[in-house]
Amino acid sequence: xxxxxxxxxxxxxxxxxxxxxxxxxxxxxxxxxxxxxxxxxxxxxxxxxxxxxxxxxxxxxxxxxxxxxxxxxxxxxxxxxxxxxxxxxxxxxxxxxxxxxxxxxxxxxxxxxxxxxxxxxxxxxxxxxxxxxxxxxxxxxxxxxxxxxxxxxxxxxxxxxxxxxxxxxxxxxxxxxxxxxxxxxxxxxxxxxxxxxxxxxxxxxxxxxxxxxxxxxxxxxxxxxxxxxxxxxxxxxxxxxxxxxxxxxxxxxxxxxxxxxxxxxxxxxxxxxxxxxxxxxxxxxxxxxxxxxxxxxxxxxxxxxxxxxxxxxxxxxxxxxxxxxxxxxxxxxxxxxx
Numbered sequence: 462x463x464x465x466x467x468x469x470x471x472x473x474x475x476x477x478x479x480x481x482x483x484x485x486x487x488x489x490x491x492x493x494x495x496x497x498x499x500x501x502x503x504x505x506x507x508x509x510x511x512x513x514x515x516x517x518x519x520x521x522x523x524x525x526x527x528x529x530x531x532x533x534x535x536x537x538x539x540x541x542x543x544x545x546x547x548x549x550x551x552x553x554x555x556x557x558x559x560x561x562x563x564x565x566x567x568x569x570x571x572x573x574x575x576x577x578x579x580x581x582x583x584x585x586x587x588x589x590x591x592x593x594x595x596x597x598x599x600x601x602x603x604x605x606x607x608x609x610x611x612x613x614x615x616x617x618x619x620x621x622x623x624x625x626x627x628x629x630x631x632x633x634x635x636x637x638x639x640x641x642x643x644x645x646x647x648x649x650x651x652x653x654x655x656x657x658x659x660x661x662x663x664x665x666x667x668x669x670x671x672x673x674x675x676x677x678x679x680x681x682x683x684x685x686x687x688x689x690x691x692x693x694x695x696x697x698x699x700x701x702x703x704x705x706x707x708x709x710x711x712x713x714x715x716x717x718x719x720x721x722x723x724x725x726x727x728x729x730x731x732x733x734x735x736x737x738x739x740x741x742x743x744x745x746x747x748x749x750x751x752x753x754x755x756x757x758x759x760x761x762x763x764x765x766x767x768x769x770x771x772x773x774x775x776x777x778x779x780x781x782x783x784x785x786x787x788x789x790x791x792x793x794x795x796x797x798x799x
Contacts, residue, residue: 501649503547508586510573511565515550516543518571526567531555547586558583582634583641591652592630595644598651599633600626603682609788610650614643646787654679654756654789660732660741660749668735673797675734681792683781687765702763702785712765719762719782721754724791727780728753731793761785774799 504512515523515535523532534553544550551561561581568574579589587595599621602610611618617638627633634644661677668675687698687709698712701719708714732746762782770776775798783790 501645501653503584503645504586505578505588505591507588507590508574508578508581510575510578511547511568511581511586512544512550514568514571514573515539515564518567518573522571523567526563526570527560528555531560547581548584551584582630583644585641585645585648587630587648591648594651595630595633595648596627598680599647602650602680603685605682605684606680606783606788606790609783609790610646611643612786612788614638614640617643650788654752656748656752657756660745660752663741663745663749664732664735667738667740668731670737672799673795675731675793675795677728677731677794678792679790681790683764683783683790683792686779686781686792687767696768698765698767700763700765702761703765709765709767712767718785719764721757721760724757724762724782725753727782727793728791731795734795756789757784760789 516539520532520536523535527535531553534555535550538544538549538553547561550556550564556564565574565581565586569578577589579587579592581587599607604622607618607622608615615638617636617640620636620638621633624636630644633639633647658679661679665676668677684707687700698709699715700708700712701715701717703714729750732741732750735741736746761784763785764781764783766778766780768776768778775796777794777796780793781790782792
């Protein structure tokens with residue numbers, strides 16, 4: 462590896478995913494702001510220049526930022542097929558976390574990426590928007606949802622809850638019990654349902670109509686919803702897939718989980734009720750339902766159906782679904798009042 466030039470030395474000042482760093486103010490034309498990550502990829506759209514860098518930079522350019530043997534390995538690998546994912550780059554002999562940071566630095570110095578791509582953390586190349594979404598989610602997520610998002614990192618979830626608020630993804634990543642898989646789960650929960658969340662916001666805007674209405678939620682504390690709402694004329698909850706210790710008192714337990722068909726029907730019925738006057742733009746509906754389909758296809762869900770009332774003159778019906786593996790959650794709510 463040749464001596465690092467002044468460009469790389471300068472860009473190293475901005476490396477990392479901390480909350481206090483600033484970055485150069487200009488992007489190259491190919492790295493302008495891109496949409497928030499909406500698929501389970503390891504490279505945010507704003508960071509695709511990193512992949513372009515390892516695919517297209519000459520050996521001499523790669524050698525300026527990496528040991529020569531690593532640069533050789535990257536060039537040899539890409540002659541077989543171009544890199545598509547960061548995981549493929551990581552799999553090349555000699556490429557570990559430190560080398561990924563050097564690759565990021567080279568991509569930044571060569572203007573393949575700009576400030577909208579903030580860093581490589583663990584096995585993710587994160588955008589500024591994606592990092593902000595992660596911090597916002599961790600700082601606001603409810604206890605029950607976070608444990609569902611991190612089913613294999615109970616201690617990590619507890620530590621996040623005890624240490625928040627956070628100001629950076631780096632601080633979140635440094636928490637004991639939060640590894641690469643946990644960080645990816647959190648990123649996915651924070652970013653993958655944005656079109657659906659836009660539809661939910663529209664449903665909540667137009668869903669209340671005089672003596673009745675509907676609403677939806679994407680992030681919520683399902684345990685609190687099931688166990689604390691309603692003190693009058695409460696119906697028996699029907700639950701499915703919950704741990705025995707999590708089943709509300711008096712609930713009936715059905716022996717099978719919810720599937721995509723059941724979740725879809727509940728959501729579409731709620732959307733149609735809210736949009737009876739066609740006030741929600743068609744593009745919002747189509748994008749939201751397409752996003753929903755991506756998130757629920759082939760998945761299984763635990764949850765509950767239940768009804769409650771706070772007085773003799775109204776009633777509420779609620780359905781809650783939580784993906785049994787990744788914690789993706791949805792709630793539909795309808796109500797009437799005399």
